Amino acid sequence: xxxxxxxxxxxxxxxxxxxxxxxxxxxxxxxxxxxxxxxxxxxxxxxxxxxxxxxxxxxxxxxxxxxxxxxxxxxxxxxxxxxxxxxxxxxxxxxxxxxxxxxxxxxxxxxxxxxxxxxxxxxxxxxxxxxxxxxxxxxxxxxxxxxxxxxxxxxxxxxxxxxxxxxxxxxxxxxxxxxxxxxxxxxxxxxxxxxxxxxxxxxxxxxxxxxxxxxxxxxxxxxxxxxxxxxxxxxxxxxxxxxxxxxxxxxxxxxxxxxxxxxxxxxxxxxxxxxxxx
Amino acid sequence: xxxxxxxxxxxxxxxxxxxxxxxxxxxxxxxxxxxxxxxxxxxxxxxxxxxxxxxxxxxxxxxxxxxxxxxxxxxxxxxxxxxxxxxxxxxxxxxxxxxxxxxxxxxxxxxxxxxxxxxxxxxxxxxxxxxxxxxxxxxxxxxxxxxxxxxxxxxxxxxxxxxxxxxxxxxxxxxxxxxxxxxxxxxxxxxxxxxxxxxxxxxxxxxxxxxxxxxxxxxxxxxxxxxxxxxxxxxxxxxxxxxxxxxxxxxxxxxxxxxxxxxxxxxxxxxxxxxxxxxxxxxxxxx
Numbered sequence: 270x271x272x273x274x275x276x277x278x279x280x281x282x283x284x285x286x287x288x289x290x291x292x293x294x295x296x297x298x299x300x301x302x303x304x305x306x307x308x309x310x311x312x313x314x315x316x317x318x319x320x321x322x323x324x325x326x327x328x329x330x331x332x333x334x335x336x337x338x339x340x341x342x343x344x345x346x347x348x349x350x351x352x353x354x355x356x357x358x359x360x361x362x363x364x365x366x367x368x369x370x371x372x373x374x375x376x377x378x379x380x381x382x383x384x385x386x387x388x389x390x391x392x393x394x395x396x397x398x399x400x401x402x403x404x405x406x407x408x409x410x411x412x413x414x415x416x417x418x419x420x421x422x423x424x425x426x427x428x429x430x431x432x433x434x435x436x437x438x439x440x441x442x443x444x445x446x447x448x449x450x451x452x453x454x455x456x457x458x459x460x461x462x463x464x465x466x467x468x469x470x471x472x473x474x475x476x477x478x479x480x481x482x483x484x485x486x487x488x489x490x491x492x493x494x495x496x497x498x499x500x501x502x503x504x505x506x507x508x509x510x511x512x513x514x515x516x517x518x519x520x521x522x523x524x525x526x527x528x529x530x531x532x533x534x535x536x537x538x539x540x541x542x543x544x545x546x547x
Numbered sequence: 548x549x550x551x552x553x554x555x556x557x558x559x560x561x562x563x564x565x566x567x568x569x570x571x572x573x574x575x576x577x578x579x580x581x582x583x584x585x586x587x588x589x590x591x592x593x594x595x596x597x598x599x600x601x602x603x604x605x606x607x608x609x610x611x612x613x614x615x616x617x618x619x620x621x622x623x624x625x626x627x628x629x630x631x632x633x634x635x636x637x638x639x640x641x642x643x644x645x646x647x648x649x650x651x652x653x654x655x656x657x658x659x660x661x662x663x664x665x666x667x668x669x670x671x672x673x674x675x676x677x678x679x680x681x682x683x684x685x686x687x688x689x690x691x692x693x694x695x696x697x698x699x700x701x702x703x704x705x706x707x708x709x710x711x712x713x714x715x716x717x718x719x720x721x722x723x724x725x726x727x728x729x730x731x732x733x734x735x736x737x738x739x740x741x742x743x744x745x746x747x748x749x750x751x752x753x754x755x756x757x758x759x760x761x762x763x764x765x766x767x768x769x770x771x772x773x774x775x776x777x778x779x780x781x782x783x784x785x786x787x788x789x790x791x792x793x794x795x796x797x798x799x800x801x802x803x804x805x806x807x808x809x810x811x812x813x814x815x816x817x818x819x820x821x822x823x824x825x826x827x828x829x830x831x832x833x834x
Contacts, residue, residue: 288664299667306668327691384553388561394762394816395809396770398682399785402793402801407604481680489686489777490793501683505690505778513687521679528678 272320276313283309329511337511338518344500345519352497353523355412356484360419364480365473368424372431373457386432393425401487415487415496422483423476427469434468435461467542470535477527481520562608566598569607573597576604606799614803627783630807636784637772638811640700644707645768649761651708652715659716660723660749661741673716681710685771686778703775703784710771711764718760722753751830758823765815773808785811 287305290298311331317323318330325333338345375381401418408414438461446456488498497516504512539545570593577596581588588596598607606614618630625632655673659666685706692702726748734744776786788804791797 284664287668291664291667302664302667303669303671307672326694380553381557382553383550384555384557387550387554388557391813394766395812396766396773398770399773399789399805399808402789403798403805405793406796406798478678478680482682485680485683486774489774490790497683501686502778505686508690508694510687510691513684517684517687520683524679525675 272317275320276316279313279316280309283312326508326510329514333511334514334518337515341512341515345515347495348497348500348516349519349523351412351493351495352415352484352488353481353527356415356487356496357419357480357527359412360416360484361423361476361480363416364420364423365427365476367420368427368472369431369469372428372435375432376435376457377453382432386429389425389429389432393429397422398483398486401483402490404487405491410491410493412496415484415492418487419480419483422479426475426479427472430468430472430475431465434465437461437468438464466535466539467544470531470539473531474528474535477531478524481524481527485520565605565608569603569605570594570597572604573600576600602796602798604798606802610799611802611806614799615806618803618807630785630788630803633783633785633788633804634807634811637769637776637786637808640703640775640784641707641765641768641772641811641815643700644704644709644772645711645765647704648708648711648768649715649764652712652760652764653719653757655712656716656719656723657745659720661745670720673713676713677717681713682771682774685774689775689778703772706775707768707771710767714760714763714767715757718756718763719753722756722760723749725756726752754826754830755823755832758819758826761819762816762823765819766812769808769812769815 283305287302290302290305314328315330315332318328329337375385398418400421401414404414404417404421408417442460442464443456446460451459485498485501488496489502492499494503497520500516501513504510504516536545574593574597577593577600578588580596581592597603598610600606603610615630618628622629622631655669659670688706688709689702692698692705723745730748730752731744734748739747772784773786773789776782776784777790785804785808788807789801792801792804
């Protein structure tokens, strides 16, 4: 009972602080409030685990997870390299470049566009991770099969966005290019590709999360004895929950960092677009 | 309907490529068999034999179609080999989770729009959570809940609720904020209370956004359920069909389960799309 009172007290205190802060003006409270909220959740988690004596095979405390991360950095790094760098990143680069290339290729044929786009939209909504067992059979247990799953997962969202982007120019702008006597490729390079960038980055950002999901889930179907998905399944068998949470923390960090990196490149590349101007 | 022709052509091209790929990828096995028996393989034999293997590297479209047909119509629906049975196991968990997840998402979105502290505290995390491979925790949730004695449909539903929750929150917040200042001022001149503004302006205005995010959410829910079926060791559900197929090299079973899952996803999204059209039409929002 006292434990519950303490937890509620912490929650109410933090919430009052946040309510007060969010009434204030300026950019500092805006940054501070989410941080306080996150820290409160972590504190409550830690306190609840300790006060109620929750077994670490059900829910480990944040401090246990932190200790686990600190103790197993080499393993986590090896898993990260295997899953993220070899599986997700390779697949992401291959899938996205293939999608961009196909989008440019079918750009000249309205017939193909009208045929491929509905199919692409349809496939983008399907549970494509299910293709993982097939890829594991074809390409073996190592990172190649994971990269193959990632290629298929990121291909369609990027394709659909890139095709939409290539249509994003105004007739007026294209007319201007033809009064300059610009060839098809000149128009493409100087007008239509830059105009397609905001759309393309939209697809690229969606694809970052998909890439990581694909690489991890594909490892559930078979993997060498390294990798984030492998570690998660292996530690489940041993009820090593702190290690699983550590892997999830790494995956979350990697996912946000990957997304952030693409968003940063977008900011640099499409600085002229209204959505990037303040 | 203008694009029906091109779509059919593209689908036919995919089918043709698939047949060619099947012949090419399954040829090694046929050649091996023939070399062992000391007979020569002609092109006709190669084609017929590559397309009729028991466990092909790549099953041909008609084999997948037959697997799907057998799984759906060839068994009693209660049979463990029936795709209807496994599909229902997956579908029920997906629907339960989707209902919980989207209801919770709508409630949280209302809270975020009406409470500034909640907006500033929760919204950044809700957006950040979309960049995280949440699916990775699915096996852990299943196993932990199993060890607590909670089995069956609930753990899978929790995962699928979790996956549909965040898209709905983010889309619904955008939708509830879509009325412009002029419309909100109008409500104020009518002396409308917060509840009235919500019921008569914000909620109706958010419908297009809600349906868009529901479509994303239901697809995510289904993926969540399928992945949630993996770690329990292939008991029931489309995910377990995938896993047991990959254990025993039953490629046709994998492809049939995959297509069943695709059909399920497509019909769920189409169902919400239909609801969207009807609702928006009755509200006069149809474009």
